[in-house]
Amino acid sequence: MSDKQQFNVYxxxxxxxxxxxxxxxxxxxxxxxxxxxxxxxxxxSADETTKLQGGKTNV
Incomplete structure (x- = not known):
């Protein structure tokens, strides 16, 4: 299971x-x-998002 976080927007x-x-x-x-x-x-990019997460893959 991937690391995802839910949030609400209106x-x-x-x-x-x-x-x-x-x-x-x-x-x-x-x-x-x-x-x-x-x-x-x-x-x-997806790679840059991974860097922001401290190396965790989230794609």
Whole structure:
């Protein structure tokens, strides 16, 4: 099992619906899509995320 942490965010219902549909259209889980978006927004690759975690693999 991978090391993942859950957190809550509050979004407008229309945005949640759009994100869920986008994940389905891409054939991804909602978590995977949000993680991809965060990586892109922060300009981080999966390798850089691992470095931030002190070497733990989280992909």
């Amino acid at each position: 979004l407008k219902p229309e945005l949640v619906k759009a994100i869920k549909h986008h994940a389905i259209d891409k054939g991804m889980s909602l978590s995977a899509l949000v993680e991809e978006i965060f990586h892109r927004e922060l300009g981080l």
